Amino acid sequence: MRFFEYESRRLIEEAGIPVTKYGFATTSEEARDIAADIAGPTVIKSQVLTGGRMKAGGVKFADTPDEAMEHAADILELEISGHTPRGVLVDPKAEIEQEYYASVVWDGTARRPMMLFSDMGGIDIEEVAETHPDHVGRQHYSNLHPVSGFLAKQCIASTGVTGKELTGLVPILTSLAQLFVDRDMTLAEINPIARLADGSFVALDAHMEMEDEAKPRQKEILTELGIAEEDNREGYEPSEFELNVAAIDAADHRGVIQGKDTGFHGNIGLVIGAGGGSLTLTDAVRSQGGHPANYSEIGGNPSVAKAQGLAKEVLSKDGVEKIAVMMSIVSNTRVDIVARGVIKACLDLGKDPGETIAIFRIPGAWEEEGFKILDSYGIEYCDRSVSMHEAARRAVENIQGVAEPKAEGA
Amino acid sequence: MAGVFIDVEVTDEVKADPELAQTLSDACPVNIYAATAEGLDIVEENLDECILCRLCVDAAPPGGVKVVKLYDDGATLER
Amino acid sequence: MSILLDEDTTFIVQGITGREAVSLTRECLDYGSKIVGGVTPGRKGREVHGVPVFDTVAQLVEHNDGVTPTGSVVTVPPAFTKDAVFEALEHGIKTVVVVTERIPRRDVGQMVELADLHGARIIGPNCLGLIVPGVAKMGGIGGPAKNAEQAYQPGSVGVMSRSGGMTTEISSTLTAAGLGVSTAVSIGGDAIIGSTYAELMPYFEADEQTEAIVIYTEPGGRMEAQLAEWVAENDSRLPIVAFMAGRFMDDDEMQGMAFGHAGTIVEGKEDSAAEKIARLEEAGIPVVERIDGIPDAVKEKLGPEAPA
Numbered sequence: 001m002r003f004f005e006y007e008s009r010r011l012i013e014e015a016g017i018p019v020t021k022y023g024f025a026t027t028s029e030e031a032r033d034i035a036a037d038i039a040g041p042t043v044i045k046s047q048v049l050t051g052g053r054m055k056a057g058g059v060k061f062a063d064t065p066d067e068a069m070e071h072a073a074d075i076l077e078l079e080i081s082g083h084t085p086r087g088v089l090v091d092p093k094a095e096i097e098q099e100y101y102a103s104v105v106w107d108g109t110a111r112r113p114m115m116l117f118s119d120m121g122g123i124d125i126e127e128v129a130e131t132h133p134d135h136v137g138r139q140h141y142s143n144l145h146p147v148s149g150f151l152a153k154q155c156i157a158s159t160g161v162t163g164k165e166l167t168g169l170v171p172i173l174t175s176l177a178q179l180f181v182d183r184d185m186t187l188a189e190i191n192p193i194a195r196l197a198d199g200s201f202v203a204l205d206a207h208m209e210m211e212d213e214a215k216p217r218q219k220e221i222l223t224e225l226g227i228a229e230e231d232n233r234e235g236y237e238p239s240e241f242e243l244n245v246a247a248i249d250a251a252d253h254r255g256v257i258q259g260k261d262t263g264f265h266g267n268i269g270l271v272i273g274a275g276g277g278s279l280t281l282t283d284a285v286r287s288q289g290g291h292p293a294n295y296s297e298i299g300g301n302p303s304v305a306k307a308q309g310l311a312k313e314v315l316s317k318d319g320v321e322k323i324a325v326m327m328s329i330v331s332n333t334r335v336d337i338v339a340r341g342v343i344k345a346c347l348d349l350g351k352d353p354g355e356t357i358a359i360f361r362i363p364g365a366w367e368e369e370g371f372k373i374l375d376s377y378g379i380e381y382c383d384r385s386v387s388m389h390e391a392a393r394r395a396v397e398n399i400q401g402v403a404e405p406k407a408e409g410a
Numbered sequence: 411m412a413g414v415f416i417d418v419e420v421t422d423e424v425k426a427d428p429e430l431a432q433t434l435s436d437a438c439p440v441n442i443y444a445a446t447a448e449g450l451d452i453v454e455e456n457l458d459e460c461i462l463c464r465l466c467v468d469a470a471p472p473g474g475v476k477v478v479k480l481y482d483d484g485a486t487l488e489r
Numbered sequence: 490m491s492i493l494l495d496e497d498t499t500f501i502v503q504g505i506t507g508r509e510a511v512s513l514t515r516e517c518l519d520y521g522s523k524i525v526g527g528v529t530p531g532r533k534g535r536e537v538h539g540v541p542v543f544d545t546v547a548q549l550v551e552h553n554d555g556v557t558p559t560g561s562v563v564t565v566p567p568a569f570t571k572d573a574v575f576e577a578l579e580h581g582i583k584t585v586v587v588v589t590e591r592i593p594r595r596d597v598g599q600m601v602e603l604a605d606l607h608g609a610r611i612i613g614p615n616c617l618g619l620i621v622p623g624v625a626k627m628g629g630i631g632g633p634a635k636n637a638e639q640a641y642q643p644g645s646v647g648v649m650s651r652s653g654g655m656t657t658e659i660s661s662t663l664t665a666a667g668l669g670v671s672t673a674v675s676i677g678g679d680a681i682i683g684s685t686y687a688e689l690m691p692y693f694e695a696d697e698q699t700e701a702i703v704i705y706t707e708p709g710g711r712m713e714a715q716l717a718e719w720v721a722e723n724d725s726r727l728p729i730v731a732f733m734a735g736r737f738m739d740d741d742e743m744q745g746m747a748f749g750h751a752g753t754i755v756e757g758k759e760d761s762a763a764e765k766i767a768r769l770e771e772a773g774i775p776v777v778e779r780i781d782g783i784p785d786a787v788k789e790k791l792g793p794e795a796p797a
Contacts, residue, residue, distance in 0.1 A: 106594060109711045111601050111681050143598035184593050213567065214593040263742030275678060276652020279707060279734035280780065286737055287778065303440075304458050328658035329640060331617075331632025332512070340415050340458055347414065364657075365632050369462070373415065376481040384661060387781035 001210050001233045004047045006089045007225050008206035012190065014221075015179040017172050018202045020094065026087040031072030034090040035065040041093040044071040048083040049233060056080040061093060082237065094204060098165075099192035101125050102173050104180040107140060115139040115155045115177055117169075121192035135159050141177060149174045168201050169193070183221065184214030238262075241294065241313055248309035255302025255333070257310045259294055261317065266291025268358075268399045269314040269323035271307075271342060273298030277328030277388070284392035285324070289404030293320045301332050307341025308348070315349055315356065324395035326361040329384055335362045335370030343377055354378035358398035361391035413457030417478040418442060418466075419486075424474040425450045434475070437465040462487060491621040491672045492647070492692035492699075493560075493584050493610070500560035500584070500627055501549060502527040503573045505537050509588065510564040512629065513618075514538050517562075519634035522625040525549070525558050528573075546580045560584035562618060562627050570614070571596040578607045586627045587613035587683070594681045601683050611683025617653030617675040630675050631657055644669015646787060647693040647727070649686050650705035651678050651712075652734075658780060659705055659732070666784030671699040685712045687719035694725055701787050702729040706765065708738050713765045717772035728790035729774045730783060736762040 003011065006024040013019045023034030024047070035042045046058030053059050058080050062068035072088045099121035107114040117137040120128045129136045139155035141147060152173035156166055172193060180188045187209040194204050210218060215229075222229075238246070245259035268290050272278045278297045285292050294314055298307060314323055325342050327333065339360065346353040360374055363384030374381045380398075382391055396403040424430055431445035440459035443466065444451040466475050467487050477487040504510050505527025515538050517524055526549040527542045529535075535542040543549040550557055561582050565573040570589045577585050578600075585604065592614050604611045612619060618628015622641040630653065631637030640661035646668050650656040653675040660670045672693075676684055686704055693699045706713050713731070720729065737743065739761050766776045777786050 106598075106681065108680055109685075109715055111598050113598070143595065143602045181595055184595055186594070211593055211595075213591045214595070217568065217593070263740065274652070274654040276650070276655035276705060276707065276734055277658065279652075279737075280655065280658075280732075283734055283736045284779070328652075328654040329661055330654065331636060331657060332629060334461070337461070344414060344458065363661075365636055372479075373481045385665070387662070387779065388658065389779040389781060 001212055001215065001231075002049050003208045003210070003225075003233075004049060004086060005045065005206060006047055006087070007227070008208040009089070009203070010225060011183065011208055011221070012176070012179065012188075012203055012206050015182075016175045017179075017190070018200070019206075020091050020202055020204065022092075023090045024087055025072060025090055026076075028069045028073035028076065031088055031090050032065045032069035035062060035068035038090070038092045042068050043091040043093050044068055044075055045089040045091065046075045046078060046080060046085045047087045047089055048080050048085050050081040050083050053080060058085070091204070094194050094202065095197050096192075096194045096204075097197055098195045099204075100169065100195070101128070101191045102169075102176055102193055103187065103189035103191070104177050104185070105187055110140050112140045112143060113177065113180055115141065115152060115173055117152075117155045117159060117173060119159050119161050119165075125191070143181075147174065147178045147181065152177060164199060165195065168195070168199070172201060172203075183208075184211045184218060185209060186211050241317055244313050245296070245310060248306060248313070252303055252306050255298070255300040255306050257299075257302060257306055258297040259310060259313060260296070261294040264292050264294050266293050267319045267321065268292050268395060269317065269320040270294055270296055271298070271311045271314055271323050271325045272296055273327040273333065274330070275299060277326075280328065280388055281326050281392060284389045285396060287389070287406050288393045288396040289402075289406065290392065290396035290400060293317055298327065298333060298338065301334065302337065302341070304337055304341045304344065307338045308344045309341075311342040311345035312348055315345060315351070322356055322358045322399045324358050324392070324399070326359065326388065326391050326395070327364075328388065330362060330364035332365065333362075334365055335367040336373055337366070338362055339370045339373040339379075343373070343379070354380075359391055359395045361386060361388070412454050413460075413480070415479070415481050416457045416460040417480055418452055418457065418460075419476040419478060420450060420452070420470075421474050424470055430470065430474075433469050434466050437469045439463065439465070442466070490696050490698050491624065492689070492696050493612075493674075494619055494621050494625055494627055494672065496521075496624050497523075498560060498584075498625060498627075499523045499525045499553075499556075499558040500562060501525060501546070501558050501577075501582075502537075502540070503529075503546075503561055503563045503577065504565035505529055505540065505542055506532050506535065507564055507566075509629070510562075511537055513562065513564070513588075514540060516629060516631075516633050516637070517626055520620075520626050520631075520637060522627065525553050528576075546576050546582075550580060557581045560586065560627060562586045562588060564588045567592045567596075571600055574600045574611070575603060578603050578609050581607070583607075583609045584627075585609060585611045585683075586616065586618045587611060587677075588616060588618065588628055589613075590615035590679070592679070594679070597679065597681045597683075601681070604683065612674060613677040613679075613683060615679045616677035616682075617656065619672060619674040620670075621672050622670050628675070629653075630673065631660075640664060641673065642669045643671070643698075645671055645698060645700040647671050647696070647699040647702045648673040648704075649676055649689055649702065650674070651676060651707055652705055653678075655705045655734070659703055659783060662780055662783055663703065663787070666788075668701075668784055668787060671696060680710060686716040687712070690716070690719055690723070690725065690727070693727060699727065701791055702727050703783055703787060704729060704731045706731055706733045706769075707735045708733075708762045708765065714768055717768045717774065720772045720774065728787075730786045730790060731769050731774050731776045732780060732783060733762055733766055733769075733776050739763055
């Protein structure tokens with residue numbers, strides 16, 4: 001779950017990292033008042049969950065409170081990559097002597113958190129790592145031992161930073177490392193930390209992401225920030241289909257369903273699973289020249305109602321007349337239960353299951369019972385002797401009229 | 411709304427027995443059976459969730475409860 | 490033979506009275522696995538399918554004549570999984586299969602680090618366990634015994650998969666082709682897991698029964714790159730064939746979206762399907778396009794010794 005910049009500033013402030021006298025405004029008048037309070041030149045920053053704010057015109061400088069108000073009014077209306085700002089952050093414009101980069105990320109291979117630091121802040125860290133590798137310091141740290149300052153010190157010192165710069169930056173990176181573990185972050189980034197003329201350091205930006213799985217145990221801070229439990233903060237606005245499927249999933253604890261259609265523009269409705277099976281089948285349909293209308297996942301041991309709910313949502317999508325119901329061999333999902341669910345979805349919508357279900361390919365637990373059900377409704381099905389790719393080919397042929405397999409490696 | 415795939419046939423004796431109704435209600439993992447003061451109620455909207463576990467068939471006296479598979483030429487689970 | 494699990498392996502089930510645990514305990518026992526006890530705090534004295542339940546691992550070991558079981562299958566809910574795994578590790582259990590999903594990765598990091606200190610191995614989390622066809626299984630992999638027998642027949646191919654379901658689909662395909670499976674491991678779908686492909690390779694290397702390896706992979710993470718590095722640095726006798734799902738995630742419109750498992754978010758070209766495929770093929774690991782293409786690819790790698 002991604003935090004807005006103004007929330008991230010609050011998080012690092014709470015962790016003892018120096019921040020500016022920033023303010024968060026949802027109206028241009030509020031922005032003017034904050035700027036007046038700051039009594040100096042300001043930076044007005046769009047508060048959206050996507051990057052590229054500067055480029056899109058979402059970051060502006062103002063010399064007076066009135067100018068701040070004007071810029072805020074513009075930015076509040078400015079959509080960036082499909083996102084409307086929640087508000088603006090008003091920052092005092094800093095007299096920057098030098099910019100640094102500091103972050104903590106998860107290293108999946110080492111299975112430890114890792115600090116990243118550079119004395120070339122303000123720009124793309126990946127670029128710096130490529131062009132100036134000795135200006136980037138990395139330091140893994142233990143999951144079990146307490147976070148200690150010497151780790152940050154090693155990380156920063158390895159870039160050549162020494163003297164008062166070093167001793168001033170160490171507490172900041174240490175606090176960031178502690179925050180990363182205390183708050184179950186997957187990313188904690190400050191770019192840039194600025195060194196000001198008087199030698200002090202301050203965070204001029206903050207980007208934090210918390211692991212979704214950890215949200216139940218981070219309720220206190222999330223409530224403090226005013227973040228609702230259902231607020232998932234996907235990188236994009238979920239579609240109606242996605243929200244409906246999520247609601248059906250949430251209402252019934254039996255099994256799991258998921259549906260995604262952002263980025264899918266076809267007419268082949270996919271009622272598929274499980275996780276790996278869904279990925280494989282989506283690839284398989286496309287490799288046969290098919291155009292999926294959506295992605296979905298059925299997992300665990302869902303109720304008939306849950307399977308029905310997913311199939312109904314898929315069939316209700318614009319342009320979807322037929323669905324392909326396919327899964328990898330199932331062990332704890334029941335073939336007969338899924339069969340009942342998808343048939344009921346068709347009946348619910350006044351459709352003939354035999355005409356609407358292009359292919360049913362789910363081998364595994366309770367398949368004999370499932371096949372009886374499918375036979376009784378005249379539905380085209382196949383067992384495990386038919387591969388996932390062949391089932392996909394049949395689905396494409398049935399729904400699009402002809403399968404056009406792409407050449408190997410295409 | 412009756413079940414499309416599953417039906418349940420219950421004898422009058424079983425239907426009128428509140429104690430047995432409670433036993434059936436406790437046994438069924440998908441809440442097909444509800445117990446009232448008068449005896450047994452079938453929760454029709456849950457019929458299609460039946461997982462063919464036979465717990466109801468075995469909890470009732472022989473022939474008391476039959477689970478009918480409407481998709482299988484009326485084949486039944488009974489004892 | 491096999492890896493990590495054989496006919497002498499004894500194991501426990503932590504969280505044994507939970508719904509999923511009750512089910513997999515039945516399946517494992519039916520399959521021939523040796524479950525010597527279970528642990529659910531507060532439920533000492535109960536039995537699950539004849540398996541005695543204890544409050545603590547210590548009580549279980551005492552009841553087991555002071556002999557520490559080799560393994561544990563952990564199904565305890567995410568808020569308590571770390572504690573259960575710590576308990577198992579502190580009592581000397583060496584193979585811990587963590588079935589539970591949605592565990593915060595900080596907890597997983599701690600579990601794996603503690604396992605390292607104890608010389609123990611964690612499989613998972615968010616996995617279905619492992620199976621040695623015809624011998625034993627740890628976890629729900631393959632389902633009830635008769636389903637597992639259908640999909641998993643003994644043979645010469647070691648299988649490692651990030652997806653539990655695809656472990657069975659691939660194994661079934663190998664079984665149908667007459668190649669069979671030596672040991673199949675569902676390694677888990679999370680971003681941080683206890684055992685990667687490269688970390689399990691030495692085990693397969695040392696297993697006489699294994700003659701080839703098949704891996705199921707997805708975009709996200711560096712596990713495949715790590716395997717490619719391992720192959721380059723080690724003179725392995727085992728040819729490896731890979732299948733990668735989720736190629737559609739390379740589409741521009743899909744960038745930054747999460748599909749499948751937690752570990753499958755594609756960010757930056759480094760983790761894309763295309764990059765991974767290139768890396769694997771450079772290391773001599775062919776990446777087949779279709780699941781049903783796996784047996785032929787394996788037979789090609791095995792050469793004249795391959796079963797017809």
